[in-house]
Structures are given as structure tokens and as C-alpha cells.
Amino acid sequence: MEKLKIEQAKEMLIFVADQIIAAKPELTEIDSKIGDGDHGIGMAGGLQKAKDKLLKTTEFSGVYEVFEITGKAMLMSMGGASGVIFGSLFLAGAKGAEKKEALSAEDLAMMMHKSLVAIQERGKAKMGDKTMVDALAPAVTAMEKHCFEGMLPMLKCAEAAAAEGLEKTKSYIAKFGRAKSLMERAIGYQDAGATSVWIIFRSMREYVESKGMY
Amino acid sequence: MKKRGIVMKKIINHADFVIPEMMEGFILAYHNYYTKHPEVNGVISKNSRKDKVALVIGGGSGHEPIFSGFVGKGLADAAACGNVFASPDPGTVYQTAEAVSQGKGILFVYGNYAGDNLNFDMGEELLNDGGIQTAHVRVWDDCASAPMERMEDRRGIAGDVFVVKIAGAACDAGHDLQEVLRITEKARDHVLSIGLATSPGQIPGVDQPTFELGENEIEYGMGLHGEPGIQRTTMKPADELASVMMEKLLSELDLKTGDEVCVLMNGLGSTTILEMSIVYRKVQQILSGIGVKVYDADINSYCTCMEMGGFSISILKLDDELKQYYDAPCYCPYYAKEGK
Numbered sequence: 001m002e003k004l005k006i007e008q009a010k011e012m013l014i015f016v017a018d019q020i021i022a023a024k025p026e027l028t029e030i031d032s033k034i035g036d037g038d039h040g041i042g043m044a045g046g047l048q049k050a051k052d053k054l055l056k057t058t059e060f061s062g063v064y065e066v067f068e069i070t071g072k073a074m075l076m077s078m079g080g081a082s083g084v085i086f087g088s089l090f091l092a093g094a095k096g097a098e099k100k101e102a103l104s105a106e107d108l109a110m111m112m113h114k115s116l117v118a119i120q121e122r123g124k125a126k127m128g129d130k131t132m133v134d135a136l137a138p139a140v141t142a143m144e145k146h147c148f149e150g151m152l153p154m155l156k157c158a159e160a161a162a163a164e165g166l167e168k169t170k171s172y173i174a175k176f177g178r179a180k181s182l183m184e185r186a187i188g189y190q191d192a193g194a195t196s197v198w199i200i201f202r203s204m205r206e207y208v209e210s211k212g213m214y
Numbered sequence: 215m216k217k218r219g220i221v222m223k224k225i226i227n228h229a230d231f232v233i234p235e236m237m238e239g240f241i242l243a244y245h246n247y248y249t250k251h252p253e254v255n256g257v258i259s260k261n262s263r264k265d266k267v268a269l270v271i272g273g274g275s276g277h278e279p280i281f282s283g284f285v286g287k288g289l290a291d292a293a294a295c296g297n298v299f300a301s302p303d304p305g306t307v308y309q310t311a312e313a314v315s316q317g318k319g320i321l322f323v324y325g326n327y328a329g330d331n332l333n334f335d336m337g338e339e340l341l342n343d344g345g346i347q348t349a350h351v352r353v354w355d356d357c358a359s360a361p362m363e364r365m366e367d368r369r370g371i372a373g374d375v376f377v378v379k380i381a382g383a384a385c386d387a388g389h390d391l392q393e394v395l396r397i398t399e400k401a402r403d404h405v406l407s408i409g410l411a412t413s414p415g416q417i418p419g420v421d422q423p424t425f426e427l428g429e430n431e432i433e434y435g436m437g438l439h440g441e442p443g444i445q446r447t448t449m450k451p452a453d454e455l456a457s458v459m460m461e462k463l464l465s466e467l468d469l470k471t472g473d474e475v476c477v478l479m480n481g482l483g484s485t486t487i488l489e490m491s492i493v494y495r496k497v498q499q500i501l502s503g504i505g506v507k508v509y510d511a512d513i514n515s516y517c518t519c520m521e522m523g524g525f526s527i528s529i530l531k532l533d534d535e536l537k538q539y540y541d542a543p544c545y546c547p548y549y550a551k552e553g554k
Contacts, residue, residue, distance in 0.1 A: 028420070036299055036439055037420050045297075075336075079274070080300035081329035084336060122332060176328050180367075181359065181442045 002151060002213045003102035009066040010054050012207040013090075017047035017054075017070075019203040020196065031192035034179040039192040042082045046074035050090075063103050067094035067111065081177065082193065085123055085132060089200075092118030105151045109143035116140045129175035130186065132193030135165040139201050150214045155205040162198040169194045229419025233275055233297055240282060244547055248285060255295040255302065256310030257282040262291040267385045267394045268314045271323050271378055272307065273330055274299040276417070277438060279548035280374055280517045281324075286546025289382040290323075294337070298417050299439050301329040307337025312346065319347035319391030321398060323381050325370025325438075326352040349395040353377050355407040355528060357466055358435025358444045371438050372480035372517040373405035376530040376540075379551065383542035401536060406467050407480075407528035408459045411436035411443065415483055415520030424519065434458060438482070438519045452489065456496035459527050464504070467531060471505030476530040476540060481515035482522040490525050497527060509537065516549065 004012065020027075020043050027040030050073040060066055071091025075083055093111035100107065116136055125131040142161035146154040169191040179186045226232055233255065241250045241257070249258050255275075262268065271281045272294030281293040291314040296302035301324075302310075311320045320341060324330045331352065338348040354365060355373025380401035384394045411433045414423035424440030427433060432450070435443030450458075469475070477497060479490040490513045498508055509532055517526075532540065541553040 032420070032422055037417065037422065037424075038298070038300060041419070042297075042300060076303050076305040078300070079296040079303040079306070079329065079333060081332050083300075083303050083329075084332040122335075123328075178437075178439060178441050181437070185442075 003104050004063065004108065004151065004213075005102045006060050006063045006066060008211065009063050009103065010060070012204060013066060013070050014051050014054055015207045016200055016203040017051040019199055019206075020044060020047045023199050027192055027195060030190060030195055033189045034174065034182055034186045035192055036178050038080070039082060039196070042078050042080050043086065043196055046078035046083060046086065049073045049077040062099040063101060064094040064097045064099070064111070067091070081123070085119055085193070086196065088119050088122065089115050089136070091115075105143075105147040105149075105154045108151070109140070109147040109154065112140050112143055123176070125176060128172055130169050130172040130179065130191045131176055132191065132197045134169045134172070134191065135162040135194035135197035138162065138165040139197065152205070152208050152214050155201065155208055159198070159201045159205045162194075162201045166190055166194045166198045224416065224418050226418050232418045233295075236275065237295070247547060251310055251313055254306040254309045256306060256313060257285050257293045257295060258310070258313055259285045259287075259291050261287060262314045263316060263385060265316055265318065266388055267318045267391050268292070268311070268316055268320050269323065269378070269381050269385045270294065270307075270311045270314065270320055271374075272296070272302050272310070272334070273324050273327075274301055276520055277517050283548040284375070284378050284516075284546055286544065286549070288386055288542055288544025288551075289378055289546050289549070301327065301333045304333050304336035304340060307334055308340040311337065311341055311348075312344070315341075315346050319349065321381060321385065321391065321394050322348065322350040323374070323378055323398060324350070324352060325374060326354040326366070327369060347391055349391055351377065351381070351395065351398045351402050353402055353405070355402075355405045356409065356435070356437065357406050357462060358408050359437060359441065362466060369437055369441065371407050371409055372478055372526045372528045373402075373407045373530075375478055375480070375516050375549070376405050376476065376528065377401050379544060379549075380536060380539045382544055383539035386542060387539070397535070397539065401530070401539070404531045404533075404536060405528060406463055407526050408434070408462050409436055409438070409443070409482070409524060409526035410434055410455060410459060411440070411482065411522065411524035412449070412485065413523035414440055415522035417520065424522070432524070434462075436524065438517060440519070440522070452492045453496045456493045456527075457500065460497060460500045463527065463529055464500075467529060469504060469506050469531065472507070474507045474509045474532045474537070475501065476509055476532060477501075477511040478516070478528040478530075479511070479513040480517055480526045480528060482524045482526070483515065483518040484521045484523045485515070485525045487513050493525065493527075510540070
């Protein structure tokens, strides 16, 4: 089973950033239906900052630092709820982790688990609240369940679980953000944050697959 | 952008540069009063408090003159400003507050929105890690945004103005952080507001208005970002609008004969002082009718939502303590009270 090395983690997160930046119009459209319409702008802006920072950094003190730099760049530039939540997705699980040169599938699953816990502590969102947690929590569960099968199988399962969780957000009433005040009028529309989570997992899978990792 | 044949014209250069260019122009214009933090979008008073609790406010941009324009004497020492309708990031909150910290603690006052709560909380954690004491008051004056039992789900709108005014005076009085917090929370708990929308605003760079409203429609209780309100109806005469809004406010405010209040008529962007004055006339009649005295009133546009049409009515119920702080003088380029 292969491990994700520093240079690969950097390439992977730059690929994730490019995919989110490319999805800006789609995210804007989704968020405009029930939210402020600024989710795509915020995510694309934050990940552009992260990408710039990653490209400028040549020396990393370990593979977790690649994730930390990404999360911190988002956290310290985006603002809004997404800045804290999506910044934490990359930062919280990596922060304080034992220094490593490469991540196993198990390490990646553990990191995402820690991030999920931190996100739920801060944001207070539970499953079914029509937030990014609805895609992230099942993805993390899938990672933990399949991490011993290898990087690619694990990410495939995580992507599928995120997609399923995203689809379910259409049937929920929102508990957070502007969509909350729409009550049942938010039903039928997917959550923009959960859409971003799905794109992030899909992009990680695509990167790993394109590199022939297993 | 085209909507029902009307082109929404935004006077900008490019959507990506709205915030930096706005900040640059604002600071250049008010250079006698303000400086900008060298690294983040923090507006800092040139005459900030010395040896007292510092008051820091903030939130998303696009609501000017709040928050940046409420930095001044007797008001906030600094404002942490975010992107359009998005709260500032934790680094901006932290660095802006650190710049005005006097070692006596920082009180943050901001509107109760998920993004603001998350980012200001993280900013506070960074300050606490650096040994700076902090506290916060989240303003939740919009009575149309959630029922009374879920007060903490309510949004902050123009009531911010009263809370910032009282908080500033409490800081000036030289109280410690705990006492400033108590007085500011009391002010927050004595303010109630309700809004009315007549037309949407538009975020620069987003090709859609923040909401859609029919030609002859209005919506009671709509939020400062176009959050849905409580009732949509056809346009009515000013007196009728005032009556409906006052009925909602009075159902929650415990006002008796002899009570004193301050009233703020706040325009959301494109509604005129002429129109709001007509509404205020009726508001005052209703209050007089139940024996309530208006101690002070204000008709202006302080908390805006781009070119959104409509206004809100905010009522601050006074007692002797709050009156004393309300009477303290304050001055900034957009708001001033001389005291009585």
C-alpha cells in the first residue's frame, strides 16, 4: 500500500484547489438558491490563497504541514462561516499531529476524523442539519471503514459516501445560515457546503487515481 | 445585471477589488480620524481609548456606515471588516483588536450571525492565548428573525447602533471589563427592532439581487442580507406600515405609561429620510398614545444592505442607568450625540 509523500500531498491539495476554483460558478448557483450566494466566491478565494502559499513553500517540516498551511491560508483569508469550517477541515486534524514524511490511508482517515470532531465542536452542526457535515461525516466513516484496503479504495468509498450525504441534504430543513429562515422552502435544494466537501473528496480520489496509487 | 427591465448599476472598477479599493478610499477620506491596520482590514481610531477597556466592533462589509463608520470618540476603538456580507477572518479580528488593546481587556460587539460568531470566537481565542482578556456581546435585536423563546437565534440589525453607543460610553466611564460587559448586555436586552423591505440590494459581482420582490410587494421582517421575513403583502400607506411594525414591537416590549424610549429609524440603503420621517410621525403618535415618551430619536441610514429599499424601526427602552450612558457624548463622521 502506498503512502502520500510531502510533494504528492502538495500536488493533491493544489489539484483540489483548482477543482474548487473551477466549480465557483456552480457553487455560486447552488448557494444562491437558498444561501447568500457567496459560498463559491469564498471557497475559490480561500483555496486560491492556499494554492499560492503552497506554490511558494518549498520546505515543509512534514506532510501534515502541507495540510496545515492550506487550512491556515483559508482560515486567515476567507471570513464567513466557511472560512472557519473549511479551514478547520485541513488544519484541525493536521495540527499537533506527530511529524511524518508520508501519510498512510489510515493516517489520512485519522486526520479527517479529528477535523470532523473539531468542525462539529465549533459549528455545532449535527447530521441532518443541511450543512457540510452531512457529506463530511459519512465520508469520514467510510474512510475509517476502508482505510486498510488502500488509499484509492478508501477515497472511492469516501467520495461515494460524500455524494450520498450531499444528495440527502436536498430533503433536509436547514438549521444554520440564511437557509434556516426558509424552513421547509429549503427542501429540494442541496447544501452548498456539502457540495464543496464532495468536490474535495472527488478531487482527492481523482488525484490519487491519476497517479496510479492504490 | 438586468431584472424586469431595470439595469442595476454598480459604481465599482472590478468585483475582485471592491473591498481593498473601498477601504483605501474610506481611510483616505477620513484620515483625520482613522488609520488602517497595516496588514488586515481593520479601521482604527487615531484617538483610541487610553488605559481603558477597548471596544472593537465588526462584521461583513456592505452595511456601511456600520461598522467601519462607527469607530470614533465615545464609540468603537476599531472595526474588523470582512468581505461583502462575510464576517472578518479570525486573523483580522485578532490583529485589529490587538492594535487597540490597552491591557484592560477587549469588548467585542457584533451582530449574531453564524459566521461572525465563529470567526470572532477564534479571534478571541488567539487574543486569550496572548494573555489579552476578552468578552463579547452579540446583538440579536431583530424580532422577526426567530420567536422570543429562541432569542439566541435572532439576527442583529440596526439595534447595533444603540448597543455600540452604550458600550462606548461604558468603556469611557472607566469600568472594568466585567462591568462594561454587564452594561452592554443590558443595552442589548433592551433593544428590539423590526425591518421592512421594498426592494433588493445586489452584491457586487453577483449577477442576482439578494432576493426578489414583486413590483407592488413588500416584506415585513426581511433581514439585512435579504433573509426571508415574516409576511409578504402589497404596498401600503406609510401609516399602515408603521402600525403593523409597531404592533409587533409592542407585543414584545414591556412598555407602560411613563416609560422612556429612544427610537432609530434606519434606512436600508435607498429609502429616503423624507419617507422615514413620515413613518416616524406615526411611530411617535402610537407611542404617545400609550403614554410612552420618546427621549431621543434618529432618522438615518446606518445599517444598510447596498441599495436595498426599506427601513427598520429600533426601540431602546431606557432606565436611569442606560439613560446616563446614552447621554454621554460621542462623535464619529457618521454619528454624534451631544448628550443632554
